[in-house]
Amino acid sequence: MTPTIADVRRAADALRGQVIRTPVLFSEALDALAGCPVFAKAECLQHSGSFKVRGALYRLLTLPPEALADGLITVSAGNAALGLAHAAREFGAELTVVMPAKAVPEKLAAVAAYGATVVTEGVVDAAAAFARAERLRAEHGLTFVHPFDDAMVVAGAATATLELLEDRPGLERLLVPASGGGLLAGAIMAKRAAGSAVEVVAVQPSGAAGFVVSLAAGEPTAPPAIRTVADGLTAPMPGRLNFTLAAEAGIEVRTVHDQDILDAMVTLVRTLRVVVEPSAAVGLAALTYEPGLRDGRPTGLILSGGNVNWRLLADTFRVLPGVA
Known part of the structure; x- marks a missing residue:
């Protein structure tokens, strides 16, 4: 689309x-x-x-209520995670974020401070993060929000x-x-x-x-x-x-x-x-x-x-x- x-x-x-x-x-x-x-x-x-919060907020505004209720998951080196964490908190939705373990420490801490669950163990790069997010999405029935595509x-x-x-x-x-x-x-x-x-x-x-x-x-x-x-x-x-x-x-x-x-x-x-x-x-x-x-x-x-x-x-x- x-x-x-x-x-x-x-x-x-x-x-x-x-x-x-x-x-x-x-x-x-x-x-x-x-x-x-x-x-x-x-x-x-x-x-x-x-700027990432703009796309995150608008995506959640256009999601059906049941998708929000299922819980959200995304992948990010930092800014998309922060934007979606802000948006998820505004909508009262639970969010899991898969981030590379070597992500900027300030970004990791800030995402967690918004209330998101941060997954970093074994995530060595962005490609590994996407693979891990897909497994978690399938296992827990989460709604995947793509950080850019x-x-x-x-x-x-x-x-x-x-x-x-x-x-x-x-x-x-x-x-x-x-x-x-x-x-x-x-x-x-x-x-x-x-x-x-x-x-x-x-x-x-x-x-x-x-x-x-x-x-x-x-x-x-x-x-x-x-x-x-x-x-x-x-x-x-x-x-x-x-x-x-x-x-x-x-x-x-x-x-x-x-x-x-x-x-x-x-x-x-x-x-x-x-x-x-x-x-x-x-x-x-x-x-x-x-x-x-x-x-x-x-x-x-x-x-x-x-x-x-x-x-x-x-x-x-x-x-x-x-x-x-």
Whole structure:
């Protein structure tokens, strides 16, 4: 099932008052560094710390009551778990989350604090997490909520981009973090819903370039390995729905190195005064370090989340030249 423009508009109406209409941040210092006007949608300030709560809430709003009553299960490295945990608490539904054992400790603790049951034992990566979740779903009759490859999750995620395009209709380019592809597919649908000509560009870590591999193969394909500091962009491969939308839209994909992501993360903290996680910084990393993007065009970023490992943030500031 593919989301429609009508789905996106219904999601925007349904989520009004349920999610924060996050601000669009900008600064002259950031513009000077990027070589163009930059407008950053601060989803790092959203409920649960990321855009993921939008898709989670809208998915639960569209589930039948019996599916909620059966209990929910999902898979996540962190942000989707947090978003669904927030939503499940709002709906009074029980939630089990399968997370990699090496997930960011702050994310693991926060998911549990929402009241979800967290399963990590023996879960070494995202692929193992999906397999474990399927076994638990079958054993206990739970309702599986896909963290990114679901039409209603995508429709909810689209509302972040829709708000950005409403607030900044003059944007010419939008750089979107991509992994499983829910935010990217949402951006594509939001562009259509807004009737915008904005160019949507996907950005991935070079060590987790699932969309690059998949577009070359013509179908969702896992990259040879997934190694990146951007833990929120470690889906085993793009979702089929999201891949199809991206392929049909002819989306360009840029990749960035981990050190460039960390540099961009610090730049965002210093210029916009907001804390972001590495996954949220890939767009600025591309804008800063990809020569082909330094063309002066007004550019939007989606700061997808702020659930950063505090030790990583502190260590990153500590080792950068000129940072006290």
